[in-house]
Amino acid sequence: MTPRRIETLALPGIPLVQPGDDLCDLILSALGRADVTLRRDDVIVVAQKIVSKAEGRYATLGDITPSAEAVALGAEVDKDPRLIELILGESTRVVRQRPGLLIVEHRLGFVLANAGIDASNVEPTNGDERVLLLPQDPDRSCKQLRAAIAGITGTTPAVIINDSIGRAWRYGTVGTAIGVSGLRSLLDLRGDKDLFGRELRVSTVGLADELAATASVVQGEGAEGTPVALIRGFAPEAEDGTVGELLRGENEDLFR
């Protein structure tokens, strides 16, 4: 079941995404331009940013009235209190803070800076600063996109939404899954044997995160304009799965 060869391709010509855009259409058009016919062993990896844009997850800072809590925290971490208000609204708690840095637990369970809210690659409107929140329910977004693709093409690839997320002990973001459909996110090897018939040390693999990182190599971060990647050659063992499989519960997590 471990593939021998995978190919990872940035889909060309994805336009700037607007609220209400149909990502399925955009992706199928890009596949057509790349002369790629979808296969069952394809994984479509979509950057969080364009999913959030299509779903209209914008907020305009000028519309936000920060609470006293947001004003106080904003002063502590040296960030716009209106942005803090949005971050707190998307979060269940602050995990770590210091000037310039605010790491929270997102309501979806992810631990990440600023609740994933950001302004880069977001079009300004009338000089009023807009920011973009994570999708409301990224697993659902994946499921819907997967069903839409299957409905039109007759082929059902797996779908991952990824975002560039920082790590505890290492510099640099890594492409990480925030939504999954069509594959098991966590590969469970408990009970599997090593080359000598013994239990494996590594018992679970964050497979959706490894695929999310793979896609990130070709998606880039900046002005490439390539927010969708196709990974070919990965045939999932099981088609059910959610990103929640990857999230440590509070009791299992020693680093909150």
Added chain:
Amino acid sequence: MTPRRIETLALPGIPLVQPGDDLCDLILSALGRADVTLRRDDVIVVAQKIVSKAEGRYATLGDITPSAEAVALGAEVDKDPRLIELILGESTRVVRQRPGLLIVEHRLGFVLANAGIDASNVEPTNGDERVLLLPQDPDRSCKQLRAAIAGITGTTPAVIINDSIGRAWRYGTVGTAIGVSGLRSLLDLRGDKDLFGRELRVSTVGLADELAATASVVQGEGAEGTPVALIRGFAPEAEDGTVGELLRGENEDLFR
């Protein structure tokens, strides 16, 4: 510089590695079997396990006399005190502990469980349990392997040693770089602009870790016997780099 397409291939037929084996020979033979001629835009990713084996980084638990500290910690975390002795010897400090779990800062700066020491895929000898430590200096191992490959083939790929390492807030290990040669580990985008000419939110990318995760998808964890992957299509911007670029210093790390 972001590639549009990469291909990732598990090299076939790598035999069980023994101390003193020449990894360069084994890899070039495997490339020959796969009918692959090395290119400048190739990255060779080698699993930690076979580098440690080739370098003879074994320890035999029967040879270890645990210190009082190791005995006490072993009782607390419910692990063999001889293994604890080895873990402490490879570590600068204990980061977190609880029964069944010991996370340390390795002398090389990595934060990981059991200092990366493990017994899976290690051949037993005369019933005496052997374990395998991380390579002495994985960056040096990469550099030497890279030079050896260049010396024989005339082509100089980048080389990464990867290991399956757990994360703070997520279940499942992810392939992670522990040694690097021939590419910048951390991609620095500070000063780069987004699609609208603004500073990027993501300022540094853990590129060597993304490539290490990519390789892991085809390497697997168990009895696949495919510890070496070739990533084709990634042309590094700069050839100098170490894994140390990825490691947060104590003052930059809020999670120790």
